[in-house]
Amino acid sequence: MRTLLKEDDVSHSTDYAIETEGITKHFGDLVAVDHIDLNARTGTVLGVLGPNGAGKTTMVRMLATLSQPTAGTGRVGGYDIIEHAPEVRSLIGLTGQFAGIDELLTGEENLRFIGRLLGMHTRDAKARARELLAQFNLADAADKPAKAYSGGMRRRLDLAASLVGRPKILFLDEPTTGLDPRARGELWGLVRDLVADGTTVLLTTQYLEEADQLAHEIAVIDHGRVIATGTPTQLKAKIGGQTLRIQPEDHGQLDALRSLVAERFPDLEPMVEAGAITIGVNDDGVMPTLAADLRDRGIALTEFHLGLSSLDEVFLTLTGRRTEEDADDSEEEAK
Amino acid sequence: MTAATIEAPAPALGRPGLGATVSQTLSMAWRQMVRIKHNPFELVDLSLSPIMFLLLFVYVFGGQMAGSTSDYLQYVLGGLIAQNAIFLTMYTGTGINADLRKGVYDRFRSLPIARSAPLAGKIFADMFKQVWSVVIMVGLGLLMGFELRSVGYAFLATLVLVVFALAISWVSVLMGVVADSEEKVQIYAFVIIMPLTFTSSAFVDINTMPGFMQAWAKVNPVTHLADAMRGLLSYGPIAEPLMWTFVWAVAIFAVTAPLAMRAYRRKMV
Numbered sequence: 001m002r003t004l005l006k007e008d009d010v011s012h013s014t015d016y017a018i019e020t021e022g023i024t025k026h027f028g029d030l031v032a033v034d035h036i037d038l039n040a041r042t043g044t045v046l047g048v049l050g051p052n053g054a055g056k057t058t059m060v061r062m063l064a065t066l067s068q069p070t071a072g073t074g075r076v077g078g079y080d081i082i083e084h085a086p087e088v089r090s091l092i093g094l095t096g097q098f099a100g101i102d103e104l105l106t107g108e109e110n111l112r113f114i115g116r117l118l119g120m121h122t123r124d125a126k127a128r129a130r131e132l133l134a135q136f137n138l139a140d141a142a143d144k145p146a147k148a149y150s151g152g153m154r155r156r157l158d159l160a161a162s163l164v165g166r167p168k169i170l171f172l173d174e175p176t177t178g179l180d181p182r183a184r185g186e187l188w189g190l191v192r193d194l195v196a197d198g199t200t201v202l203l204t205t206q207y208l209e210e211a212d213q214l215a216h217e218i219a220v221i222d223h224g225r226v227i228a229t230g231t232p233t234q235l236k237a238k239i240g241g242q243t244l245r246i247q248p249e250d251h252g253q254l255d256a257l258r259s260l261v262a263e264r265f266p267d268l269e270p271m272v273e274a275g276a277i278t279i280g281v282n283d284d285g286v287m288p289t290l291a292a293d294l295r296d297r298g299i300a301l302t303e304f305h306l307g308l309s310s311l312d313e314v315f316l317t318l319t320g321r322r323t324e325e326d327a328d329d330s331e332e333e334a335k
Numbered sequence: 336m337t338a339a340t341i342e343a344p345a346p347a348l349g350r351p352g353l354g355a356t357v358s359q360t361l362s363m364a365w366r367q368m369v370r371i372k373h374n375p376f377e378l379v380d381l382s383l384s385p386i387m388f389l390l391l392f393v394y395v396f397g398g399q400m401a402g403s404t405s406d407y408l409q410y411v412l413g414g415l416i417a418q419n420a421i422f423l424t425m426y427t428g429t430g431i432n433a434d435l436r437k438g439v440y441d442r443f444r445s446l447p448i449a450r451s452a453p454l455a456g457k458i459f460a461d462m463f464k465q466v467w468s469v470v471i472m473v474g475l476g477l478l479m480g481f482e483l484r485s486v487g488y489a490f491l492a493t494l495v496l497v498v499f500a501l502a503i504s505w506v507s508v509l510m511g512v513v514a515d516s517e518e519k520v521q522i523y524a525f526v527i528i529m530p531l532t533f534t535s536s537a538f539v540d541i542n543t544m545p546g547f548m549q550a551w552a553k554v555n556p557v558t559h560l561a562d563a564m565r566g567l568l569s570y571g572p573i574a575e576p577l578m579w580t581f582v583w584a585v586a587i588f589a590v591t592a593p594l595a596m597r598a599y600r601r602k603m604v
């Protein structure tokens with residue numbers, strides 16, 4: 001199985017900052033990552049989209065040399081992740097789902113500490129820490145212990161910590177999970193700046209919106225396998241990037257509504273659920289056309305809502321089932 | 336985005352050399368010292384149990400054990416210092432366990448640094464706590480009327496204690512890496528350390544023990560460490576217990592350090 005984001009078969013190590021071939025990871029009987037092929041072009045953002053337990057974190061841990069694949073190969077910056085793990089580590093930055101910062105230390109001390117570890121002189125490490133704190137809007141909190149930081153500030157500090165050594169390749173494992181929309185937007189801005197400076201980013205996320213905002217290419221993964229790939233535009237065209245939800249005021253009109261949708265748009269597959277119909281759409285004309293029809297037939301509505309598809313809806317379209325929350329536990333336990 | 340002004344040194348590709356490893360270990364130790372700076376109560380916490388043990392042992396058991404509290408103080412201070420040092424090494428394991436679970440070590444392992452630096456740095460920094468405790472206990476002992484054999488020997492005693500602690504800390508590291516919670520590290524440590532230190536010459540003359548226990552107490556590393564501390568600080572032979580202390584330190588290190596590093600690498604599954 002070879003699901004490639006590559007456009008040609010000739011691979012030059014400089015073209016792709018991240019390449020995997022059949023990479024696989026077993027935890028006992030559980031297959032967390034199952035023959036995944038991914039490629040991230042240098043200087044772009046590769047979004048890995050999937051629910052909890054899909055294998056995203058396992059994938060990142062293997063590429064960041066924290067974990068060894070059971071089978072298959074991976075190259076980061078042209079270096080094999082097993083044979084040349086030390087070289088890979090000198091090229092990458094990692095921001096995990098759980099912040100790898102010391103809560104007792106101040107923000108400045110956390111960054112200075114990483115700088116010292118990377119072999120900077122004390123003065124340079126201090127200056128680099130101040131520079132990053134300013135860049136990440138943390139200058140005011142520089143001398144406060146990290147435990148006093150808000151969730152958004154911690155994630156920014158954690159991201160800053162992964163950037164002390166100016167990595168060329170950055171792994172962001174669910175960088176905005178649990179953040180409020182404002183903090184999420186701020187973090188997106190920082191990631192865009194890094195990419196503008198030439199950094200290659202592998203981003204895992206549970207949010208289609210996040211992948212849509214940041215990624216040049218997206219790979220959707222489920223149960224450790226790639227189930228769809230493409231640019232955000234291609235992917236949205238395939239899965240219906242938007243979801244239209246229609247709820248009739250009178251429950252009895254649900255069938256009439258469904259047949260109307262089926263007759264008007266035979267290509268779309270309406271889903272009936274909780275007294276409403278949802279359809280994946282990517283044509284802006286659908287909403288006005290339907291609105292006119294509904295008025296003509298006298299179907300009154302309580303809801304007529306167009307929104308960006310959630311991961312759940314993406315999955316429903318791609319796999320015919322909803323995401324499984326319980327898959328999360330098995331992966332966590334396996335670690 | 337702010338213009339980059341600070342140039343990071345181009346990270347050296349490949350495995351870090353010895354110089355880099357030492358420097359990284361010192362940076363790791365620096366982090367631990369900054370933690371104490373931000374949480375100075377830890378030192379108070381650390382001092383309470385040796386102070387309490389010293390006061391209770393001397394003033395409660397002293398008269399019964401040695402006929403006078405001052406005679407018992409001369410005997411037991413070295414033993415209490417040895418016991419306390421061994422208990423202190425437990426915190427190395429609990430600290431590593433906490434860092435491992437919180438994802439701090441994930442960051443370390445993604446950096447181009449020596450594999451051993453985080454563990455070695457933690458052990459190294461914890462030696463500060465060892466020295467601190469010796470100072471507290473000898474200081475309190477002097478207030479209670481302890482007669483030091485010689486100041487030079489007292490420094491030597493501290494050095495010996497640190498060397499022994501450096502070696503046996505790897506037992507704690509091994510537990511810290513393998514155990515799935517800090518509490519388990521504490522339970523394991525307690526179950527091992529308590530009987531180990533009591534079946535030694537730390538608190539009593541082992542000739543008063545039944546034969547089977549004497550046989551064990553004579554080889555128990557705590558006996559040798561306690562005898563070495565007593566010899567250097569108070570009275571009694573020095574050379575022989577010192578030699579056995581080193582033999583034990585080397586043996587324990589040679590067995591547990593590779594096991595701990597192996598367990599640590601296997602955490603990378």
